Every structure is written in structure tokens, then in C-alpha cells.
Amino acid sequence: MAVLAVVFFGISRFVDNIDAELNTSDSCNFITDSEASDALGVSVSVESGDSGLGAILGIIRDTRLLADEPFCFISSEDSSTQAWVSVYEGGDAERVFAAAEEIAEGQVVSSSSDASGSITVESDPFRGEDVAGLGDEAFCTDAGFTLFGGVLARSADRIVYVSVLPLEENQGSDVLDGSLCERAIPLARVVLDLRS
DSSP: OHHHHHHHHHHHHHHHHHHHHHTOOOOOSSOOHHHHHHHHTSOEEEEETTSHHHHHHTTTSOOSSSTTSOEEEEEETTSSSEEEEEEEESTTHHHHHHHHHHHHTOOEEEEEEETTEEEEEEOOOOEEEEOTTSSSEEEEEOOTTSSOEEEEEEETTEEEEEEEOOOGGGTTSOOOHHHHHHHHHHHHHHHTTOOO
């Protein structure tokens, strides 16, 4: 896990130099550096998925939910805090949320049968506990076989999926999925514009 943080840090610095030279850095449309820093309690920068860095890191982001939606990457300078935020907006947000929830509960990927019996392959469920008080509906996502955990939340026509990596000091130990969800909730609250 520490190697992954070093790789992120190296890629981040390399792409920052390219973005500076090409002037292609795009700001995130749904959360600012200061909003993300306040939500996480640590100084972070936010990069649009449309930027050079965002495009590179988009390859390794958690795409289990809202994979085709706009996203931003959030990282502290030392890469000990890293998160991805994806946003869907539309009149069918309730339906999109329900479909995402089905995916998180696990699905049959393939099934076959012959004279000797049947075989069913299912995706691993990663839906966690419901989150009360976060928009109209929300639930935690467990890390499962990925390194990421977080929260999916809907408020009216907006859905936010926040996926975070464990804090660096927790890497290599058993990280509770709930702690990842707890770290994701403040970001989701900001993006859903549900600040107190």
C-alpha cells in the first residue's frame, strides 16, 4: 500500500509539471480545494478527471459505481489522503441510485447448466450499512477485494459516490470499512450541498 502511495505521489508531481507546461489543468466542478480540505481536516488539492492527472488516475479509481460519470481526484501533498468523487445529476436519479444499489448488493454475472449441474458466477457484494441523515438515501460501500471504501448518496436529482483509500498509518493493518465510510461522508455532504 505504501508503494501505491509513492506511485500516486510520483505520478501527481509528473503530471502537475505537464499540466503547468500545457496549461491543461481543469478545476473540479463540484468541490473546491478548500471545501475538500475542510471536510477531510487535512490540506488537499482537487483535480478534475478531465485534467492530465485526473485522466491517468482515472485508470485506477474505484469504478464499481457511477463509472461513466464525471469525477474528481482528491489528494494531500504527501498522498496519505486520497479520494475519488463521482457525481450524477438528472431527473432519473432515483432510478440510477436503485440500479447502483443492486450492483452493490452483488449480481449474477453468468450462469450455465448442463447434465452434470449448474454453475453460477456472482459479483462480490460491497453494500454496507445505510447512512441516516445524508440526503434522501445513502449507504456505505465496503472495500471487499478493492482498497477503496466509501459512500453512495442521493439528494433530489444528484447522486454522489465518494471512494477513499485508507489513511497511510492504517495501511497494512485491518482497516474497518466503516472508517472509510466515515471519512467519505463529509465529502459527500459538501458535494450534495448539505452543509450545516
